[in-house]
Amino acid sequence: MPDSTMGMMIVLVAYLIIIAGAVHSMTRKITVAGSRLTQKNIFKEDSIRIIPESKIYICQNIQSLYFLYRHYNYSIKIVNPNQMLKINANVNNADDLYHLVAQLEQTVVLPVLIERFIDKGSIQMDDSLSMNKTGLSYKNKTYSYDKLSAIELKNGHLHLMANGKLWQSSVLVLPVANIPNLRTFMTLLNQNEMADHQAA
Structure with missing residues (x-):
């Protein structure tokens, strides 16, 4: 196979991967109802409820290189005793989502852990x-x-x-x-x- 044809195939595959990633990102929807978070896309739906035993890990990181390149690493990971959900949040609504999750932690997790700490x-x-x-x-x-x-x-x-x-x-x-x-x-x-x- 000529080198030019191989090069075109590599470019085509890379282009298809980029399109698939963009479609996946655009169709991903994250909703919060009560203490339950649901992540849905065209392929599947996952949900988890924040409970006093939940461990919530939040990453909000923006890396810049001389103001020419910006990499957004925004994610939320919620770990329950028998369940885990990781959300790679879209940067357009990430701040609102983090605020909602922080509120849930403050109302669901914080009071219980403070009480346990006082007791133990x-x-x-x-x-x-x-x-x-x-x-x-x-x-x-x-x-x-x-x-x-x-x-x-x-x-x-x-x-x-x-x-x-x-x-x-x-x-x-x-x-x-x-x-x-x-x-x-x-x-x-x-x-x-x-x-x-x-x-x-």
Whole structure:
């Protein structure tokens, strides 16, 4: 087969893949009814209900290269005990969708986890991340509040800061996309850190 024909076939296949992706994106519809999220396209429909046991992971990331190229990495992953749904949200309605999901976390997940934390004095966010009234643990390493100088959210990451000999440095940098129920986590973290500093 001549090289020119092979080249045309490669271009045609790539073009068809792009068209298929565009059709899939345009026909994808995401709806929120009560505490249930449904993702539907021309091929299938998936839905999941946000419950107190849900772990909600949100990624909102825009990467730019000298203002010439922008890559949008927007996604929501909801994990229930026996179910998981990942939504690659369309950037045109992503902010509205994230706001709705954040509201559901605040009304469904947050009150229950706060009550559990008050009762037990600790909470397991996922397999790697947990916290109690004196600090938090990530991958079996503990970070005590009294050893931290600041806790910051910036550039899509959680930074735990500590004072060094010369300057303040990060002792843990964790992508917020890896933190389940971020609003709940930050609410508990801020309350515990404040209580620990007041006690000190």
